[in-house]
Amino acid sequence: MIGVAIIGCGSIGEIHAQCLQSVEGARLGAFCDAFEQRAQELSRKFQGSYATTDPARIFSDDSIDAVYICTHHDTHSLLAIQAAQAGKHVMMEKPLALTLDECYRVGNAVEKSGISLMTGFKMRYYPSVARVKQFIPNPIITVAQMMDGHWPSDFWANDPIKGGGNVLSQGCHTMDLVYYLNESEPERIYAEGDNFTHDGVKIIDNIVATIRFANGRVASVVQGDSGQTPFVSKFSFQVMDGMRTAHLHDRMKTATLFDGEKVVEHTDPEEYGFQEENRDFIRALQMNQKPPITHRDGLRATLLILKAFESIRTGLPQDVRF
Ligand SMILES: NC(=O)c1ccc[n+]([C@@H]2O[C@H](COP(=O)([O-])OP(=O)(O)OC[C@H]3O[C@@H](n4cnc5c(N)ncnc54)[C@H](O)[C@@H]3O)[C@@H](O)[C@H]2O)c1
Missing domain, CATH: 3.40.50.720 (NAD(P)-binding Rossmann-like Domain)
Structure with a gap:
C-alpha cells in the first residue's frame, strides 16, 4: 500500500x-x-x-x-x-x-x-486530446487559447506573492498541452502582454506568445482572463499539419477533425483526468517506475510562462532550453 x-x-x-x-x-x-x-x-x-x-x-x-x-x-x-x-x-x-x-x-x-x-x-488524459494526437501526430502550427472570464483582483491566485496571476496559474496547463501535442522541446519564446484589467495588482494578466520547438515547428499561445469567447469556450486548441486540421473546443471535450474533405466530430461525455492521473501516479509508485508526467513536464510548463513574462519585460525572445 x-x-x-x-x-x-x-x-x-x-x-x-x-x-x-x-x-x-x-x-x-x-x-x-x-x-x-x-x-x-x-x-x-x-x-x-x-x-x-x-x-x-x-x-x-x-x-x-x-x-x-x-x-x-x-x-x-x-x-x-x-x-x-x-x-x-x-x-x-x-x-x-x-x-x-x-x-x-x-x-x-x-x-x-x-x-x-x-x-x-x-488535460493530457482527455480522450478528445488523444484523438487529436492520433489524427495529427506532427503538427506544423498549433494555435492555443485559454481565456477565462474576468478573475477578481482579490482572488488569491491573482495575488502576485501567493498566486502569480491567471497566466501563471492556468497557463501551465496550456503550455503543457501545447508541448504534449507537439512532443518536441521548446527552444525559444517571444511574448507580448500587460496588466490590462487588474489595476493596482502587480501581475501580467494577459499574454500572446510565440514558441519555436526544436523540430522547427511553431505555436501561438493566448492566455488570460479577458473573457470567454462564445464559439470556442474557455479552451481552443487547433493543430494543422499541412493537410489535416483538428480543433479542440467545448471545454476541450469536443475534437473536430478535418482531413480536407470531411469533418468528423467526437464529444466526450465529461471532463476526465483527475481520476486517471491519481491511478497512474499510484501505479507508477507501486511498480517502482517513473510516472507518465514527470517533474520535467512541470518544469517546462512553468518555465515557458516565466520566460514569457521575461520576454514581455525585456522586449526580447527568451531561450527556454533547460
Ligand atoms: N489541476 C487543476 O485543474 C486545478 C484546478 C484548480 C486549482 N489547481 C491548483 O491546486 C492548488 C490548490 O488550489 P485550490 O483551488 O484547491 O485552492 P484552495 O484555496 O481551495 O486550497 C488551498 C489550501 O491550501 C492551504 N494552504 C496554503 N498554504 C499552506 C501551507 N503552507 N501548508 C498547508 N496548507 C496550506 C489553504 O489553507 C487552503 O485550504 C493550486 O496549485 C492550484 O493552482 C489545479
Whole structure:
C-alpha cells in the first residue's frame, strides 16, 4: 500500500482525496492544512489517520510514501524540496514554483533525491486530446487559447506573492498541452502582454506568445482572463499539419477533425483526468517506475510562462532550453 498525505485541503486537495479513495493500492493517511479545521474536516471525511497544520510531521512520518501538494503557489517549491529531502514522492499541482530560480531548485532536489514528482496535468488524459494526437501526430502550427472570464483582483491566485496571476496559474496547463501535442522541446519564446484589467495588482494578466520547438515547428499561445469567447469556450486548441486540421473546443471535450474533405466530430461525455492521473501516479509508485508526467513536464510548463513574462519585460525572445 502507498501511504498518502494531502497537503492543502482546499478544493483540489479534496478532489484528489476523493479520487484516491477508489485507487487500488492507495491508503489515505494524513491531512495537512494551514487551517486546522480544514485539515480535520477532510481527515474525518476520508478516514485519515490524523490532521495537522505542520508539514514537517508528515515528512518525518514513515507510514507516508507520497505527498500531494495542493496549496497556494507560494508554498509549492519549499514543500516539494522538503518532501524530496525526506524521500517522499510528490504529486504536484501546477505551477512548480513562482520564480525561475525556485523551479531549478525543485528540479535539482527531485533529481538528487531520486523521488518521483508527477505534475497534475489532467488535460493530457482527455480522450478528445488523444484523438487529436492520433489524427495529427506532427503538427506544423498549433494555435492555443485559454481565456477565462474576468478573475477578481482579490482572488488569491491573482495575488502576485501567493498566486502569480491567471497566466501563471492556468497557463501551465496550456503550455503543457501545447508541448504534449507537439512532443518536441521548446527552444525559444517571444511574448507580448500587460496588466490590462487588474489595476493596482502587480501581475501580467494577459499574454500572446510565440514558441519555436526544436523540430522547427511553431505555436501561438493566448492566455488570460479577458473573457470567454462564445464559439470556442474557455479552451481552443487547433493543430494543422499541412493537410489535416483538428480543433479542440467545448471545454476541450469536443475534437473536430478535418482531413480536407470531411469533418468528423467526437464529444466526450465529461471532463476526465483527475481520476486517471491519481491511478497512474499510484501505479507508477507501486511498480517502482517513473510516472507518465514527470517533474520535467512541470518544469517546462512553468518555465515557458516565466520566460514569457521575461520576454514581455525585456522586449526580447527568451531561450527556454533547460
Ligand atoms: N489541476 C487543476 O485543474 C486545478 C484546478 C484548480 C486549482 N489547481 C491548483 O491546486 C492548488 C490548490 O488550489 P485550490 O483551488 O484547491 O485552492 P484552495 O484555496 O481551495 O486550497 C488551498 C489550501 O491550501 C492551504 N494552504 C496554503 N498554504 C499552506 C501551507 N503552507 N501548508 C498547508 N496548507 C496550506 C489553504 O489553507 C487552503 O485550504 C493550486 O496549485 C492550484 O493552482 C489545479
